[in-house]
Amino acid sequence: MTTTPRKGFAAFISDCMRWSLTGGIGYKLYLVVLFGLIGAGIYAYSQQFQYGLRITGMSDIVSWGLYISNFTFFVGVAAAAVMLILPAYILKDKDLHQVVIIGEGVAVGALIMCLLFITVDMGGPLKVWHMIPGIGLFNWPSSILTWDVLVLNGYLALNSMVPLYILYCNYHGRKPVGWKYKPFVFLSIFWAVSIHMTTAFLYQGLPARPFWNNPLLGPRFLASAFAAGPAVIMMVLIVIKESTSYPIDTNIFKKLKRIIVVSAIVNLVMLFSEVFKEFYSFTHHSLSAQYLFFGLEGHDSLVPWIWTAISLNILGTLLFAFDPTKCNPKYLMAAAISLFTGIWIEKGFGLIIPGFVPSPLGEVVDYTPSILEIMITVGILAAGAFVVTMLIKPALVIEMRLREQAGTAGGGE
Amino acid sequence: MSKVSYVTGLFLGALATVVMMNQAATASGSPGSESVKDKIEHATEPFDSMKVTTAYPLPVKTVEAREQYQGGGFKVLARKDQITRFRCSVCHNDKPVKVQNGVLFTHSDIQLNHGLGRNMLTCNECHSIQDRDFLVDKEGRKIDFDHSYQLCGKCHFRQKRDWLGGAHGKRETYWAGERVVRNCTSCHSPHSPAFPTKMPATYSLPLDE
Amino acid sequence: MDSSKKKEGRMQTEDMAEKKSSRRDFIKKMSIAAAAGSAGLVVGGCSGTPASEKMGLKWQEYFKKHYRLMTQEEKDATVTRLERLAKLERGIDVQMSDQGPHEQVLFGYAFNISRCKGYMDCVEACVQENNLDRRGKTQYVRIFEMDPGQLDPTAGDGQYHHEVPVKNKFYMGVQCFHCENAPCIKACPTKATWREPDGIVVIDYDWCIGCRYCLAACPYWGRRFNWGDPEVPNEEINLKQHYLGNRMRMKGVMEKCTFCIQRTRQGKLPACADACPTGSRVFGNLLDPDSEIRFVLANKKVFRFKEDLGTDPKFWYFMD
Numbered sequence: 001m002t003t004t005p006r007k008g009f010a011a012f013i014s015d016c017m018r019w020s021l022t023g024g025i026g027y028k029l030y031l032v033v034l035f036g037l038i039g040a041g042i043y044a045y046s047q048q049f050q051y052g053l054r055i056t057g058m059s060d061i062v063s064w065g066l067y068i069s070n071f072t073f074f075v076g077v078a079a080a081a082v083m084l085i086l087p088a089y090i091l092k093d094k095d096l097h098q099v100v101i102i103g104e105g106v107a108v109g110a111l112i113m114c115l116l117f118i119t120v121d122m123g124g125p126l127k128v129w130h131m132i133p134g135i136g137l138f139n140w141p142s143s144i145l146t147w148d149v150l151v152l153n154g155y156l157a158l159n160s161m162v163p164l165y166i167l168y169c170n171y172h173g174r175k176p177v178g179w180k181y182k183p184f185v186f187l188s189i190f191w192a193v194s195i196h197m198t199t200a201f202l203y204q205g206l207p208a209r210p211f212w213n214n215p216l217l218g219p220r221f222l223a224s225a226f227a228a229g230p231a232v233i234m235m236v237l238i239v240i241k242e243s244t245s246y247p248i249d250t251n252i253f254k255k256l257k258r259i260i261v262v263s264a265i266v267n268l269v270m271l272f273s274e275v276f277k278e279f280y281s282f283t284h285h286s287l288s289a290q291y292l293f294f295g296l297e298g299h300d301s302l303v304p305w306i307w308t309a310i311s312l313n314i315l316g317t318l319l320f321a322f323d324p325t326k327c328n329p330k331y332l333m334a335a336a337i338s339l340f341t342g343i344w345i346e347k348g349f350g351l352i353i354p355g356f357v358p359s360p361l362g363e364v365v366d367y368t369p370s371i372l373e374i375m376i377t378v379g380i381l382a383a384g385a386f387v388v389t390m391l392i393k394p395a396l397v398i399e400m401r402l403r404e405q406a407g408t409a410g411g412g413e
Numbered sequence: 414m415s416k417v418s419y420v421t422g423l424f425l426g427a428l429a430t431v432v433m434m435n436q437a438a439t440a441s442g443s444p445g446s447e448s449v450k451d452k453i454e455h456a457t458e459p460f461d462s463m464k465v466t467t468a469y470p471l472p473v474k475t476v477e478a479r480e481q482y483q484g485g486g487f488k489v490l491a492r493k494d495q496i497t498r499f500r501c502s503v504c505h506n507d508k509p510v511k512v513q514n515g516v517l518f519t520h521s522d523i524q525l526n527h528g529l530g531r532n533m534l535t536c537n538e539c540h541s542i543q544d545r546d547f548l549v550d551k552e553g554r555k556i557d558f559d560h561s562y563q564l565c566g567k568c569h570f571r572q573k574r575d576w577l578g579g580a581h582g583k584r585e586t587y588w589a590g591e592r593v594v595r596n597c598t599s600c601h602s603p604h605s606p607a608f609p610t611k612m613p614a615t616y617s618l619p620l621d622e
Numbered sequence: 623m624d625s626s627k628k629k630e631g632r633m634q635t636e637d638m639a640e641k642k643s644s645r646r647d648f649i650k651k652m653s654i655a656a657a658a659g660s661a662g663l664v665v666g667g668c669s670g671t672p673a674s675e676k677m678g679l680k681w682q683e684y685f686k687k688h689y690r691l692m693t694q695e696e697k698d699a700t701v702t703r704l705e706r707l708a709k710l711e712r713g714i715d716v717q718m719s720d721q722g723p724h725e726q727v728l729f730g731y732a733f734n735i736s737r738c739k740g741y742m743d744c745v746e747a748c749v750q751e752n753n754l755d756r757r758g759k760t761q762y763v764r765i766f767e768m769d770p771g772q773l774d775p776t777a778g779d780g781q782y783h784h785e786v787p788v789k790n791k792f793y794m795g796v797q798c799f800h801c802e803n804a805p806c807i808k809a810c811p812t813k814a815t816w817r818e819p820d821g822i823v824v825i826d827y828d829w830c831i832g833c834r835y836c837l838a839a840c841p842y843w844g845r846r847f848n849w850g851d852p853e854v855p856n857e858e859i860n861l862k863q864h865y866l867g868n869r870m871r872m873k874g875v876m877e878k879c880t881f882c883i884q885r886t887r888q889g890k891l892p893a894c895a896d897a898c899p900t901g902s903r904v905f906g907n908l909l910d911p912d913s914e915i916r917f918v919l920a921n922k923k924v925f926r927f928k929e930d931l932g933t934d935p936k937f938w939y940f941m942d
Contacts, residue, residue: 015886031679052873054758054849063834063847123832123847123874130688130812130829137688145811145835207931208805208841284776330849360843360928361764361796362776365619448934452728453908453919460910465724466889484912571942579914580734580922580940583901588913589889600901608787608900613742615651615749616783618759 001048010173016394023393031389034382041379044372045120051125055372061355062367066377067121069348070394073228074110074117074384075152075199076221080229081159082192083123083259089185095251100146101395102240103233104163109388110232111156116380144202151195158188167395170402196221205353210285211355214277220270221347226263228343231258231316231336236388238329238336246396253327257320264339271310271346291364292354299357301366306350314341466590473585475593476559482577484527490585490599495579499558501545526605539564539603565597634919674810676710679703689826689865690816701865707871712856720865721887723820729881729936730821730908730915732924733795736942737902740786740793742764747897748797752867752868753860753880755852762879763797763894795902796927797894798823798844799935806836806845815876821908821936824866824880832874841931845878881905897910 021031034168048055058065084103087093119125130136131149140146162181169176200221203212234256241248278289290296296301316339325331358364447455475488493499498519504510512518527534541549548556548564556564564571575581576594583600585593597603686692686700699721708716743761754760766778770790778794787793800823807815807823814829815836837845851873863869864884871877882892886905890896895903906913918924922940929935 052848052850058849060837060843060846063837123834124830127829127831130814130831139813142808143811143835145809145833149811198816200812200836206805206839208839232883284774287776358776360841361766361780362774362778363780446802449730449908449936453916456726456909456910458728459912460907462889462907462910465727482912483917509795535736551922575921575942578917578921579904579906580918581901581942583898584891584914586891586896587889588886588891588906595901600899608739610785612740613740613783614746615742617745617764617781619781
């Protein structure tokens, strides 16, 4: 390993790639598994590309399935990086400043996953240039999808540019210049809220789907994102703490826990509000909620999922709220997995599928994803994990080296 | 430096809020475009539908209707060419018909089921006894087979009014150009007018695979 | 999509100037290659084997503009290409039209729920006329067998298959209602669906990217998606086609009822209205004060489905 970093952007890239791919046997095995899953996903997608989306379990009634469900959830995870950025840069919290780069890495990985999910869900991905204004037609501002395209890509740019600049400066051992990146940081804080509200508005703006067409959907998305996103970040931090020598103070876990608990409780309050509205005065608009929670006309495939999700959600919230172990990593990992899984189910296919059932003409069908569809989904999740790993591993190396050189605690300012 | 950041942050926050509010306002449906009701109310000028038709004239025999609809005159599908044994007076003239089981030979395909219970119609209530080539109404007026709507409309006056206007019955092939409509007996057998019960032409699949 | 490719595009680095010139060279080389490639394919498309002609036609079709932005020459050119492609791929002689709307015409539709007996002749006629997928049994028109006292098809049965009409039930047909304030038009991110001046909501199939947002937005389930390649036996294909109507669609695009645009712009009734044996379907020009549809709207008690959603559909229901 070279002691002094070589100059130049190309050197930076090649060093980062080298650092990403070196590691112990466990790490290499992890990468091999990821490559395997990604390869299986690519094969499955080749089938879908050739035969069309009929190889999935979607139909004209449930026309969005596993892909869009995961897209919805992971946009939230991406938005949740703001929960680290806000304290780190505006409130000048030293502890969280050490791990904010990891949060941004998770955000970029989640966003890449979202873009991949949208690409595999489209019937004509080669025609996506039809959306580019100038050479195509862009139905902005009428279509919320166009807003989503703008905000997601803008957020990706913001969240990759800023850490890239900071890391590049740290790579050369110098402090990043404040005015070059701080405005973009502030922008990304508000932008994070807007990406998730815009994604929520995709569904919220459709009066054809009464399950989604309520004003609480946007705020609900934010609450669940700020619970599930930091849970993901906490899981990544625990893995880093257990498997590398990168120092992560327990205070960081305490602060993250606080963020998660508040968001998870708000999320549960909103869930209660929605359940009340659906079931107190039962109208035909509540049939989707009945399908989700209790089954409808013999179709009840989602019922065990949603009750599991709510139980895990409540369990995770309680575990985080009343932590007797004082931030023991294993305990936090269990709580994070519980909360994450609960919200993933409830906000993913627990939100998208019931929106389509019953159909606008009252027809009830079940949706079962096909094997190929699951393979593609898992492939994209693996790709996201891969991206996050590729971003975080060199970042950790650079940060640790900076600390050794600077000889003080706390990374670049 | 921190003051600059603070101000920048506030400005960007205000900008983001404005942008998001704009999103809701501009993305909503524009009430500027006219509704269908308004468009209909403003359309009072007559429309010359003869300039629309570019296809062929219909290969059917028609007669000019003896009544008008809201757009003027129109054509009705003829009936006499559909009756195989017209002219009836070939057999039914002053002399009585002297063929053994004549009804069975010629009119056995007729099932009489017009009216309910005690109001069941009989043959002579519609067919003129004096001149079998015509129908007759209660006042004894002769009605041509091609214009049977004049007879049917005596009892079924609501359907006739709707038929003239277009809410009952069927226009033949075109919505534009010359108006050709089906007559009553094109769809309703005069002797057994109710529509039959039958299997539908197709079915719809359940929509989960 | 890996990290190194992403960092390639970022401009906030010290070596920006150096990077710019090398990137410019790269783009120059790529565009020359692309131009050469496309020139070669177009040339190959005009002559040579049927396979290369097909490739050439498909190449040109891929890069064409949105239908609404085409000049009349470009529209005629794409129609010619599509007719030629149909000949090459299936061996059939298609007559495709790109006839525009007539002036002073706004199509309206009325459905008599007292008269419909559930025969479904309309459903079958539509399938034949519009070259609908036989394998997936796509149907633009759906008929619901309803219990009296309820108007909500949630309670109706859309999958009946027994002798009709059943006593004490009525039959209600639904299809795309061609709303004046259509939520599907608002939802489409590429403006692939729009309302023509004569009121028909159409789709440019080649422009649709298949995101299915319009399907989620429609409150009447009026739109369908081609999950796979639609299959129609060659001998059953309707050869009289319209670019915006019943031409053969491909996998990955949306489709819907077009009020049989290939028929109605030539003055004919749509296939469903023409096939109905009970005369339950009334179709015509809403801007013609003497039309049958105007008579129905003026003299019958009419209602529209889910009118409270503000979609302003041009499809009314009435009773005797």
